[in-house]
Amino acid sequence: MSLSYHDWSAEWARGRRYTGTQISDKALPSHITSVINLWNMEMPVAWERKNWTFLRQRGFRRGDHQNPQPEHKLEKKLFDLSVWEVKGGTLPMHLYPELNEISFGNRGDGQRKIDVLALLRVGDKTIPLAIEMKGKSTNNCWFAVVENLQQLRLLRSYPLSHLALNPWLKPFQQPPLGHSWGMVLAPSPFFAAKGQKTNSFRQSKELIRRIRKGLGINILLATFNDNVEGRIDLLPVD
Numbered sequence: 001m002s003l004s005y006h007d008w009s010a011e012w013a014r015g016r017r018y019t020g021t022q023i024s025d026k027a028l029p030s031h032i033t034s035v036i037n038l039w040n041m042e043m044p045v046a047w048e049r050k051n052w053t054f055l056r057q058r059g060f061r062r063g064d065h066q067n068p069q070p071e072h073k074l075e076k077k078l079f080d081l082s083v084w085e086v087k088g089g090t091l092p093m094h095l096y097p098e099l100n101e102i103s104f105g106n107r108g109d110g111q112r113k114i115d116v117l118a119l120l121r122v123g124d125k126t127i128p129l130a131i132e133m134k135g136k137s138t139n140n141c142w143f144a145v146v147e148n149l150q151q152l153r154l155l156r157s158y159p160l161s162h163l164a165l166n167p168w169l170k171p172f173q174q175p176p177l178g179h180s181w182g183m184v185l186a187p188s189p190f191f192a193a194k195g196q197k198t199n200s201f202r203q204s205k206e207l208i209r210r211i212r213k214g215l216g217i218n219i220l221l222a223t224f225n226d227n228v229e230g231r232i233d234l235l236p237v238d
Contacts, residue, residue, distance in 0.1 A: 036214050155180045
């Protein structure tokens with residue numbers, strides 16, 4: 001019997017917790033296993049959004065357009081350009097922002113909205129990309145990675161046939177959402193500040209490696225390049 005959406009999302013909320021300066025090295029493997037197990041939980045029933053009447057435009061759609069809060073300001077910055085070069089991978093990469101503040105579930109309680117849904121061109125392949133945007137002072141990298149993984153669980157499970165319900169979703173019909181990647185995009189202090197920030201960054205990289213190996217899912221960590229306009233830099237995970 002599957003969990004209710006509320007209880008299912010509450011389990012993910014427990015997986016995002018990262019209290020104190022760091023997770024002890026002894027406890028880290030069990031924490032990682034717990035996150036992997038979250039992915040393998042049965043999905044709740046009847047969670048899929050079918051009403052897309054709210055989605056009427058491409059690009060930035062937050063209500064604080066004139067004076068956005070820090071994270072929303074970064075989202076707006078991303079939509080100021082139609083394409084961004086992504087450096088640091090083994091193949092040429094370009095990111096095309098498409099949709100802002102979007103949720104594929106129909107439940108408000110425990111919903112995980114995707115800050116930016118984009119298309120990522122990697123070599124000759126195009127991949128749907130769920131971006132979790134973080135300001136420099138927001139929570140931590142572990143929280144963001146687990147949050148992004150929950151978004152991908154919803155995104156990859158969303159019925160392909162429902163993408164025809166709104167014209168703004170058509171770019172994600174091919175390739176299908178089932179091939180989506182994730183990205184945590186933030187200013188460099190979010191990853192590098194002393195204490196919990198840098199410790200969670202280090203331990204999140206181990207989590208990402210396990211996610212890639214155990215689930216076959218890619219989550220990227222990235223920052224805006226402060227010196228080159230239109231460029232995003234990937235942070236090494238391996």
